[in-house]
Amino acid sequence: MEAPGTLDVIMARKRRELGTRPAPTHGAQPPTRDFAQALVRRVPGHPVNVIAEVKRKSPSGGAFPHADVVAVARAYEAAGACALSILTDGPDFGGDLEDLVAVRAAVALPVLRKDFLVAASEVEESAAWGADAVLLIADALEDSVLREMVAAAKQVRVAALVEAHTAEHAERALAAGARIVGLNNRNLATLKTDTGTALRVMPALRSRSTALVAESGLRNLADLLAARDAGADAVLVGESLLRDADPGQALRRLLGLEGRGA
Numbered sequence: 001m002e003a004p005g006t007l008d009v010i011m012a013r014k015r016r017e018l019g020t021r022p023a024p025t026h027g028a029q030p031p032t033r034d035f036a037q038a039l040v041r042r043v044p045g046h047p048v049n050v051i052a053e054v055k056r057k058s059p060s061g062g063a064f065p066h067a068d069v070v071a072v073a074r075a076y077e078a079a080g081a082c083a084l085s086i087l088t089d090g091p092d093f094g095g096d097l098e099d100l101v102a103v104r105a106a107v108a109l110p111v112l113r114k115d116f117l118v119a120a121s122e123v124e125e126s127a128a129w130g131a132d133a134v135l136l137i138a139d140a141l142e143d144s145v146l147r148e149m150v151a152a153a154k155q156v157r158v159a160a161l162v163e164a165h166t167a168e169h170a171e172r173a174l175a176a177g178a179r180i181v182g183l184n185n186r187n188l189a190t191l192k193t194d195t196g197t198a199l200r201v202m203p204a205l206r207s208r209s210t211a212l213v214a215e216s217g218l219r220n221l222a223d224l225l226a227a228r229d230a231g232a233d234a235v236l237v238g239e240s241l242l243r244d245a246d247p248g249q250a251l252r253r254l255l256g257l258e259g260r261g262a
């Protein structure tokens, strides 16, 4: 039996839930903020761009001590995050689509809807709720579905960050039309993290993508520099910031900016 909180279990739940949610009430879609551009336009003085993640809990990390996701998002923006990742899954991450709306209204940064989407209709739903980008997980989606979802994202003008854990799934992401590829250091079947994963896979993808993102388990400046040197335009960081009483200060520290008043 699969362990609770692993990718297969979450995706099976998401497939059961599909179609059970009410239609989006946020029909008037605000103009999209350019997520891809935010990843590749280097924030001055930062060693690499950081997509900072907001979540109340996770299967691997348990509960984080920050219920006020808007306050965390504002702190990240002030500390120089290039974009934000908002978990909108309720059962495993304590999030909600309303969090995405509230955070986006409170900041000027592009906002990624981080969830476990299983169908193109959910990409459209994400756009209607104001997401600037959606996460698609190549390892969990069949080729035809992934292609449809990438195409749907283009259609509704939201960016697609297509995540993979292996070189094989990264190739599938590119073949499906992905231009922003994330390499997840966390194996979502075991929840174990190896920061060497992205470092090994990214170099072969450099010239074939618009932007590369190293994700998960990044804890210090050395991790960020290694990801940058392997080809990452941006890194996606959650837990190591959210463990801190002051996530904004934690982000500055991670970027090596503490004491520089940045």
Ligand SMILES: O=C(O)c1ccccc1NCC(=O)[C@H](O)[C@H](O)COP(=O)(O)O
Pocket: 005, 006, 007, 010, 053, 058, 059, 060, 061, 184, 186, 188, 191, 215, 216, 217, 218, 236, 237, 238, 239, 240
């Ligand atoms: O983080 C988990 O426990 C998890 C479990 C099942 C599916 C996805 C999961 N996390 C998604 C992520 O990979 C992270 O939210 C993201 O990359 C940030 O990682 P971290 O900096 O380690 O919080």
